[in-house]
Amino acid sequence: MNIAGDVLIVLGLAFMVITALGLVRLPDFFSRVHAVSKSETLGIALLLLGLILHEGATLLSLKFALILVFVAIANPVGAHLLTRAALRTGELPWRKEERR
């Protein structure tokens, strides 16, 4: 059980590192939002699942599960609001043909 939890935590951290890498590597604002809203959701989900496995069936695990639900709801909403705000202020996505 503990080993499974450790594996999940390490996987979660790996996805968070990929998120950070994506923020640096991707070409524009919109694609960076992709990295944050996706890899980060799975990163936190795996991390919390790992902690739940370590903790067992306690109240603390229930709290972790609730955090998981709230992050899963808040992340796409945040991504949606950020991209909409960017678009409304005239930011257009980078396209491959332009070759900046």
Add this chain to the structure above:
Amino acid sequence: MSNEPRQVDVRPTKLRLTFRWTVQTLALFAVWLAFSGHTEIEFLFMGAVAAVAGTALTHWLFAGDQEARFRHKPYPPSWFIPATFRAILYAPWLLWEIALSNIHVAYLVLHPRLPVEPSLVEFETSLQSETAQVLLAQSITLTPGTVTVDVSNGMFMVHCLSAKSRQGMEDGSIQRKVAGIFAEEAPDSVQLTDVVAVEQVLP
């Protein structure tokens, strides 16, 4: 772009509003209980006050004059039970899609040549109810390489990170799943329009 408002101007009844308040307050109170873990009377009282205040705040913020109206004919109470079951069945599929989308984005980010092909597309959904549209928007954001940018009057604007994710948008599989939950008509495929100029998005 069709801008015909899809409004069915029905105000929620007193009963429906009371039901909403009750459900939301109870849910907030349950969350309070889970997070505090105390059952002494003073803590329960504080939780109850906070739950009512939270409900009042959301209604004050989001259920203003306009939002209190249904844009879609309200569902009958008998509709909720089968719909809840279908929504529960939808969750594992969505979780699987989330995992896939993460792996796809991670692959794109880690690939040495960064094979992204971003595009901004627009399409009209066949889903009528606003709840269904919200669920569709959220699901699109969570699935492979797509983020919902804007939704209004049934027009969805979606940013796709790669050609593969764009194709996933085109076949309309998410729309079919969501339509299944809400027992609505689903399209066979989706007509995507590219958005390339600022004039297309600004009013």
